[in-house]
Amino acid sequence: MSGAFLPALGNNHTSRNHSLSTRNSICYRHPEYNCCFNRNHFKHSYRRRHSRENEVAELLFYRHIAKRRTPQKRTTTTILVFCCVESKSYHIVVIGGGVAAGYAAFSYVRMGGEPKQFAILSEESVPPYERPSLSKGFMDPDIRMEPNELYTCAAIAQLPQDESWYEEHGVDLYLNTRAQQVDISAKKIVCSNGCTFQYENLIIATGSRARKYSPLQVPFSNLDGILYLRNMEDAKIVRSWMDELKGYGKAVVIGGGFLAMEMTSALVMNNIQVTMAHPGDHLLNKLFPEKVAKQYEQVFRDKGVEILNNCFVENFYERNDGFASAVRFQDGRKVSGDVFIVCIGAIPNTELFQGQLQLQNGGIQVNHRLQCVGHSDVYAVGDVASFPLKAYSNRPMRIEHVDHSRKSAASAVLDILHGNPFGNTKHRDDPRLSIFRAAIDTTYDYIPFYYSRVFNLCWNFYGDNSGTPYVWGNVPDKMVTLWIELSNKVFGILLEGCSPFEHRVAHQVAVHRPKVDFIELQKIADVSQVFEYLWNLLPEKVEKICTTKQEES
Numbered sequence: 001m002s003g004a005f006l007p008a009l010g011n012n013h014t015s016r017n018h019s020l021s022t023r024n025s026i027c028y029r030h031p032e033y034n035c036c037f038n039r040n041h042f043k044h045s046y047r048r049r050h051s052r053e054n055e056v057a058e059l060l061f062y063r064h065i066a067k068r069r070t071p072q073k074r075t076t077t078t079i080l081v082f083c084c085v086e087s088k089s090y091h092i093v094v095i096g097g098g099v100a101a102g103y104a105a106f107s108y109v110r111m112g113g114e115p116k117q118f119a120i121l122s123e124e125s126v127p128p129y130e131r132p133s134l135s136k137g138f139m140d141p142d143i144r145m146e147p148n149e150l151y152t153c154a155a156i157a158q159l160p161q162d163e164s165w166y167e168e169h170g171v172d173l174y175l176n177t178r179a180q181q182v183d184i185s186a187k188k189i190v191c192s193n194g195c196t197f198q199y200e201n202l203i204i205a206t207g208s209r210a211r212k213y214s215p216l217q218v219p220f221s222n223l224d225g226i227l228y229l230r231n232m233e234d235a236k237i238v239r240s241w242m243d244e245l246k247g248y249g250k251a252v253v254i255g256g257g258f259l260a261m262e263m264t265s266a267l268v269m270n271n272i273q274v275t276m277a278h279p280g281d282h283l284l285n286k287l288f289p290e291k292v293a294k295q296y297e298q299v300f301r302d303k304g305v306e307i308l309n310n311c312f313v314e315n316f317y318e319r320n321d322g323f324a325s326a327v328r329f330q331d332g333r334k335v336s337g338d339v340f341i342v343c344i345g346a347i348p349n350t351e352l353f354q355g356q357l358q359l360q361n362g363g364i365q366v367n368h369r370l371q372c373v374g375h376s377d378v379y380a381v382g383d384v385a386s387f388p389l390k391a392y393s394n395r396p397m398r399i400e401h402v403d404h405s406r407k408s409a410a411s412a413v414l415d416i417l418h419g420n421p422f423g424n425t426k427h428r429d430d431p432r433l434s435i436f437r438a439a440i441d442t443t444y445d446y447i448p449f450y451y452s453r454v455f456n457l458c459w460n461f462y463g464d465n466s467g468t469p470y471v472w473g474n475v476p477d478k479m480v481t482l483w484i485e486l487s488n489k490v491f492g493i494l495l496e497g498c499s500p501f502e503h504r505v506a507h508q509v510a511v512h513r514p515k516v517d518f519i520e521l522q523k524i525a526d527v528s529q530v531f532e533y534l535w536n537l538l539p540e541k542v543e544k545i546c547t548t549k550q551e552e553s
């Protein structure tokens with residue numbers, strides 16, 4: 001086990017039962033074991049020890065020093081981690097403590113799972129949270145959400161699941177607990193703090209990590225002031241830089257995807273001058289057609305952002321205080337800044353399973369029930385899963401977007417608890433689970449849905465961007481793009497500034513992929529009329545939309 005075992009903590013800690021609160025966790029000193037550990041683990045282990053006399057739980061702990069870098073100074077935060085060498089056994093263990101884990105726990109509780117039979121192992125120090133908010137409400141100077149407001153399932157208006165929620169609902173949440181080794185055939189997990197777990201069913205929800213430059217390939221890319229954004233700790237660091245630079249600083253955002261666009265927007269809202277440098281010909285070139293991207297680019301330019309296309313980073317430059325001062329691109333262009341925020345994509349966390357599970361698309365290959373190939377008791381969900389997209393000829397797909405992570409998590413839990421392949425009416429009729437429709441009706445029949453927000457805009461995409469894109473309207477007012485295949489079927493639809501009714505039509509269009517009369521469609525100039533036209537093509541069973549539309553008008 002890594003880290004030092006300490007029989008007692010240093011001078012800072014008293015010997016009272018609930019004595020110590022650090023910035024990251026509340027810790028307790030155990031009277032019998034003379035050691036400190038996390039509040040939740042204390043309660044669980046203590047109770048069990050006293051109810052089952054023969055069971056001896058050996059409790060150890062170690063101290064992990066996390067160095068947090070801020071623009072001005074480096075501070076050291078001590079995180080206390082509970083550790084036990086006893087092996088614990090659960091019906092379901094989730095590895096990963098992100099969005100999918102939080103929604104899996106929520107679904108487990110809602111679907112009537114037995115208490116104390118579900119555990120989450122998370123390397124993070126906070127309960128699962130809505131990761132998309134890190135680049136939105138958390139950075140927005142007018143909103144400035146705090147970490148505890150982000151906990152899942154805030155997005156579906158459930159009370160945020162803080163540590164007490166997990167405790168009350170009998171879900172064992174192991175924070176600061178990184179799965180280090182997984183033996184799929186033995187159904188055993190060993191964690192970096194020495195804990196071991198046995199499971200009947202495993203849900204892999206390890207998500208992705210930020211893709212980073214290696215200093216070997218990009219010299220000086222490990223300097224202070226070169227930041228990435230993937231988790232809460234990263235977000236706190238980025239936010240402290242924003243606070244520091246507010247009003248006079250200069251930031252360089254590297255990347256042209258949705259995260260780069262969101263970070264640029266957040267920096268501008270914090271009154272920081274930004275250059276956005278990206279490798280493509282236009283922003284979000286994997287999704288947006290050029291015409292739409294140029295409209296968004298204009299929105300950024302109108303806010304004073306400098307946008308540089310076709311930029312491939314060659315190296316960074318160091319200031320005499322060890323911070324980065326500039327970035328140089330392969331074509332010789334050089335841009336200086338106070339801080340550099342790198343958003344160049346993500347890498348799925350599959351390493352633990354290499355050689356044990358089948359990989360595909362950079363992720364873990366699963367079937368329609370999200371079960372790993374050859375292992376019906378091992379599921380992969382969220383960013384890390386490569387699953388067959390049923391609605392699109394079972395094309396294997398890996399999706400790094402939050403809607404899929406929520407729904408796939410619910411689907412896996414439903415499958416384990418009730419068997420999913422033929423649907424489950426009990427849960428289908430539960431309105432609080434309606435967001436999990438894809439999970440509940442059948443096997444995992446997912447219609448891709450992505451969204452992002454910049455400034456006061458919010459784009460939404462449904463379906464698949466195959467075929468030729470046709471654009472109506474303009475950003476920032478109102479825009480719709482349809483991707484139409486050779487068969488004249490609409491495969492994908494992108495919206496900005498549209499009404500809730502139009503969103504529902506868009507979703508149904510992605511589900512049913514209606515065939516359009518191209519000549520008729522081209523006569524339409526107005527965005528709202530495009531939706532009227534599409535709505536008329538939808539099959540009868542979407543009558544509910546009609547009712548809602550009438551209500552809205």
Ligand SMILES: Cc1cc2nc3c(=O)[nH]c(=O)nc-3n(C[C@H](O)[C@H](O)[C@H](O)COP(=O)(O)OP(=O)(O)OC[C@H]3O[C@@H](n4cnc5c(N)ncnc54)[C@H](O)[C@@H]3O)c2cc1C
Pocket residue numbers: 095096097098099100101121122123124130131132133134135177178179180205206207208229230231259349352381382383384399400401402403405449450451452453
């Ligand atoms: C800043 C940001 C903004 C985003 N905005 C949007 C958006 O606007 N719209 C959208 O659709 N999507 C957005 N996304 C993507 C979305 O957040 C992800 O698709 C989603 O979080 C994936 O959920 P997940 O549970 O699969 O993985 P994650 O949420 O990444 O969770 C994985 C968890 O597993 C933990 N972990 C990994 N390995 C181990 C291990 N060995 N042991 C224990 N724990 C481990 C990680 O620390 C992490 O807590 C955004 C992502 C980021 C980073």
